[in-house]
Amino acid sequence: MSKYWSDTIRNIKPYVPGEQPQDMKYIKLNTNENPYPPSPKVMEAIQNYDLRRLRLYPDNECNGVRKAAADYYGLEKSQVFVGNGSDEVLAFAFMAFFNPGSTILFPEISYSFYPVYCELFKINFKTVPLDEEFNIGTNGFFQPNNGIVIANPNAPTAKCMSTEQIISILEKNPENVVIIDEAYIDYGGESMMKYIKDYPNLLIISTFSKSRSLAGLRIGLAFGQVELIEGINRVKNSINSYTIDSIALKGAEAAFADEAYFQENRKRIIKTRSRVISALKKMNFQVTDSCANFLFIGHQQCPAATIFKELRNRGILVRYFNKPKIDNYLRVSIGSDEEMDEFLKAVNEIITDFI
Amino acid sequence: MSKYWSDTIRNIKPYVPGEQPQDMKYIKLNTNENPYPPSPKVMEAIQNYDLRRLRLYPDNECNGVRKAAADYYGLEKSQVFVGNGSDEVLAFAFMAFFNPGSTILFPEISYSFYPVYCELFKINFKTVPLDEEFNIGTNGFFQPNNGIVIANPNAPTAKCMSTEQIISILEKNPENVVIIDEAYIDYGGESMMKYIKDYPNLLIISTFSKSRSLAGLRIGLAFGQVELIEGINRVKNSINSYTIDSIALKGAEAAFADEAYFQENRKRIIKTRSRVISALKKMNFQVTDSCANFLFIGHQQCPAATIFKELRNRGILVRYFNKPKIDNYLRVSIGSDEEMDEFLKAVNEIITDFI
Numbered sequence: 173m174s175k176y177w178s179d180t181i182r183n184i185k186p187y188v189p190g191e192q193p194q195d196m197k198y199i200k201l202n203t204n205e206n207p208y209p210p211s212p213k214v215m216e217a218i219q220n221y222d223l224r225r226l227r228l229y230p231d232n233e234c235n236g237v238r239k240a241a242a243d244y245y246g247l248e249k250s251q252v253f254v255g256n257g258s259d260e261v262l263a264f265a266f267m268a269f270f271n272p273g274s275t276i277l278f279p280e281i282s283y284s285f286y287p288v289y290c291e292l293f294k295i296n297f298k299t300v301p302l303d304e305e306f307n308i309g310t311n312g313f314f315q316p317n318n319g320i321v322i323a324n325p326n327a328p329t330a331k332c333m334s335t336e337q338i339i340s341i342l343e344k345n346p347e348n349v350v351i352i353d354e355a356y357i358d359y360g361g362e363s364m365m366k367y368i369k370d371y372p373n374l375l376i377i378s379t380f381s382k383s384r385s386l387a388g389l390r391i392g393l394a395f396g397q398v399e400l401i402e403g404i405n406r407v408k409n410s411i412n413s414y415t416i417d418s419i420a421l422k423g424a425e426a427a428f429a430d431e432a433y434f435q436e437n438r439k440r441i442i443k444t445r446s447r448v449i450s451a452l453k454k455m456n457f458q459v460t461d462s463c464a465n466f467l468f469i470g471h472q473q474c475p476a477a478t479i480f481k482e483l484r485n486r487g488i489l490v491r492y493f494n495k496p497k498i499d500n501y502l503r504v505s506i507g508s509d510e511e512m513d514e515f516l517k518a519v520n521e522i523i524t525d526f527i
Numbered sequence: 528m529s530k531y532w533s534d535t536i537r538n539i540k541p542y543v544p545g546e547q548p549q550d551m552k553y554i555k556l557n558t559n560e561n562p563y564p565p566s567p568k569v570m571e572a573i574q575n576y577d578l579r580r581l582r583l584y585p586d587n588e589c590n591g592v593r594k595a596a597a598d599y600y601g602l603e604k605s606q607v608f609v610g611n612g613s614d615e616v617l618a619f620a621f622m623a624f625f626n627p628g629s630t631i632l633f634p635e636i637s638y639s640f641y642p643v644y645c646e647l648f649k650i651n652f653k654t655v656p657l658d659e660e661f662n663i664g665t666n667g668f669f670q671p672n673n674g675i676v677i678a679n680p681n682a683p684t685a686k687c688m689s690t691e692q693i694i695s696i697l698e699k700n701p702e703n704v705v706i707i708d709e710a711y712i713d714y715g716g717e718s719m720m721k722y723i724k725d726y727p728n729l730l731i732i733s734t735f736s737k738s739r740s741l742a743g744l745r746i747g748l749a750f751g752q753v754e755l756i757e758g759i760n761r762v763k764n765s766i767n768s769y770t771i772d773s774i775a776l777k778g779a780e781a782a783f784a785d786e787a788y789f790q791e792n793r794k795r796i797i798k799t800r801s802r803v804i805s806a807l808k809k810m811n812f813q814v815t816d817s818c819a820n821f822l823f824i825g826h827q828q829c830p831a832a833t834i835f836k837e838l839r840n841r842g843i844l845v846r847y848f849n850k851p852k853i854d855n856y857l858r859v860s861i862g863s864d865e866e867m868d869e870f871l872k873a874v875n876e877i878i879t880d881f882i
Contacts, residue, residue, distance in 0.1 A: 174754035174755070174757070174758060175702070176624055176703075176704050176727070176728065176754060176755060176758065177623065177624065177754075177758045177761075178622065178623055178624055178625060178626045178758075179626055180622065180626075180627075181622070181623050181758055181761040181762060181765075184761060184765055186760075186761050186763075186764030186765045187764055187765060187768060188764075189584070189587055189764075189768040189769070192583070192584050192585070192586055192587055194586055194590070200583070203584055205582055205583050205584065206582045207582070208582065209578075209579035209581070209582055210578065210579070210581050210582060214578075214581075215578040215579070215581075218578055218774070219578070223564075223565065223569075223570040223573055223574070224564035224565070224570070225743060226564070226565050226569075226570075226740065226741050226742070226743035226744050226778075227560055227561045227562070227563065227564055227565060227740040227741070227742060227743065228547070228555070228560050228742055228743055229544070229547050229558055229560065229736070229742040229743060230547070230742075230743050230745070231547055231549055232544055232547060235549070256611060256767060256770055257767055257769060257770075259766070259767040259768065259769075260766065260767040260770070263766040263767060267533065267535065267536070267647075268532065268533055268536050269531055269532065269533055270533060271533045271534055271535075272535075288765045289765070289766075291765070292622075292762070292765045292766070347530070348531075349531050372531070373531065381584070385581065385582040386581050386582070387581070387582060387583055387584040387585075387769075388580060388581035388582065388583055388584060388585050388772055388773035388774070389581050389772050389773070389774075390585070390769060390770070390771070390772040399529035399531060399532075400529070400531060402529070403529060403531065403532045403533075403536055405541075406532075406536040406539060406541050407536060407647070408541075409541030409542055409543075409544075410536075410539055410541045410542065410643050410644070410646070410647045411614070411615065411618045411644075411647065412611060412612055412614040412615040412618060413542060413544040413614065414544070414612055414614075414742075414745060415611055415612075415615070415745070416745070417743055417744050417745040417772065417774075417775050418743035418744070419573070419743070419744075419772075419774050419775070420772050420774070420775070423581075
């Protein structure tokens with residue numbers, strides 16, 4: 173604690189990201205990265221960038237990426253915001269739409285960054301309980317509130333809500349912004365993208381870090397009607413006019429250019445996921461129905477903390493959240509088939525040894 | 528105005544960056560970019576990055592860049608913060624060290640982003656007047672305050688303060704953080720870097736966008752004692768754990784590797800600056816003593832707004848701030864010798880036509 177720190181940061185508990193060991197010695201199933209490289213078209217676009225131009229500032233409006241994203245989703249460029257990863261976009265959206273002292277709602281178990289933003293920006297929050305199988309109901313979102321945030325699919329539970337459920341939440345809350353965080357939508361959920369024209373209070377957050385294999389490039393997006401996008405831009409332009417470097421912009425522009433690669437990559441992960449779920453169920457794991465590129469698993473006899481530690485000893489990183497209601501679960505990213513075979517083998521050994 | 532906007536963004540006037548036309552048809556002397564490309568070592572480091580690794584998140588602690596910067600300036604890695612451009616670093620520092628409702632001081636004429644941060648984070652500010660020649664005195668910073676921000680060299684005036692002056696401000700304000708924004712320090716001012724060990728309240732902000740020719744890469748830095756750096760990290764980790772992409776990190780790591788190139792580039796700009804100042808003075812321009820890679824100029828007969836417009840018509844962009852006390856001045860970046868010859872020729876024509 174320093175006497176120079178502002179009151180806000182004295183008390184805050186910052187978000188703790190999953191480990192990023194730089195030595196490449198681990199099987200990394202802890203941060204929901206894509207096991208496969210980005211599209212060759214993205215890599216080519218980056219290689220073709222003239223590095224001498226780095227002396228100049230980037231396009232602060234990210235016009236190329238916004239145009240590409242708008243075309244892909246059938247929207248206008250003015251309905252797209254591009255930021256430095258979806259976390260930055262979420263932070264900007266919280267500042268743009270939620271007043272300090274007001275109260276927003278999000279699910280009891282969800283992305284653990286949401287309460288951090290609330291603490292930082294002095295927004296109150298109330299959590300909506302899930303049922304025993306981690307399903308998010310709609311009723312909890314029909315109470316008075318000043319804003320709503322829902323990850324769909326939810327993290328770390330991997331479970332989806334239907335578009336009908338989300339529409340009912342949007343319709344019951346016409347005066348408040350409802351943020352749907354679709355970071356993992358490409359792995360099984362149904363996107364709300366086609367409803368942007370119908371709901372002025374709908375803001376969709378998306379990222380290139382998962383299904384586009386570009387966690388290292390730092391590209392997050394927001395989609396919504398023009399007024400919402402303009403609101404986020406007002407925050408951005410009051411913090412940092414240029415949040416994405418020129419090389420990343422070039423790569424990101426090409427991210428939608430290779431639909432075949434994207435679909436193949438996506439399906440490959442879904443296929444691996446099915447296989448791993450079956451294998452884990454045979455070992456008596458509880459596994460939620462995953463719509464994401466990760467699994468949320470718990471074992472009836474062997475504590476999650478033990479499995480976490482033992483996996484780490486064997487060079488396999490997964491995520492363990494030591495929090496109420498989920499402290500006997502692990503979040504496991506879907507890696508390549510080879511990586512998941514190693515994981516299954518290790519987990520089988522650990523459980524056999526324990527029991 | 529949207530009913531969905533938070534109170535803060537309804538009223539804010541975001542910062543307006545200089546134009547970044549993407550068509551390359553202009554002589555750009557409006558955003559203080561470096562006319563020369565980055566060091567070949569930076570470009571080589573970027574080219575050698577294995578783009579398949581973009582599937583993974585970057586090193587969120589920016590260890591490589593922090594190590595390189597610490598070694599270069601004779602500091603510890605724990606005394607260095609790396610962010611997405613110095614604007615982001617400034618925004619984080621305002622949140623980390625200045626409480627909402629408290630009052631900070633900065634010069635009456637300075638970087639126009641400072642009041643925007645204050646508005647966004649609800650910090651009050653009081654400006655310290657400059658003398659008629661735009662000198663910043665120290666007395667104004669000896670009044671009660673909760674923090675101080677000084678750009679040295681100052682923008683857009685290009686003028687320097689001495690380290691003695693800044694030390695007296697640090698010593699009179701031991702309870703408050705004093706931010707010295709050294710974005711332009713390599714062009715003539717004296718850096719406060721060697722005083723970090725002596726003053727726990729000193730935070731230095733720096734950037735690769737100017738003297739390192741890397742505006743397009745988005746790298747800003749902060750230097751200070753460990754407690755201050757930890758404070759900024761708390762803000763960063765409550766907004767976005769990964770603000771710099773993996774490619775930019777690789778390039779930035781190499782930014783200090785080529786001292787000869789850096790010195791040559793720096794001296795070349797200083798030499799061009801001297802020549803341009805002489806030529807402008809012959810045309811009856813008032814030119815402040817510049818310690819930066821830009822000039823702050825006004826003409827006794829021809830209004831700055833006219834020169835600005837006429838230059839634009841001739842394809843030359845400079846910066847004009849329509850604000851009290853500086854509305855008859857232009858900020859002109861030092862470009863290459865060829866660019867500055869075009870500028871001088873154009874400005875001479877404009878003035879001759881006007882008079």
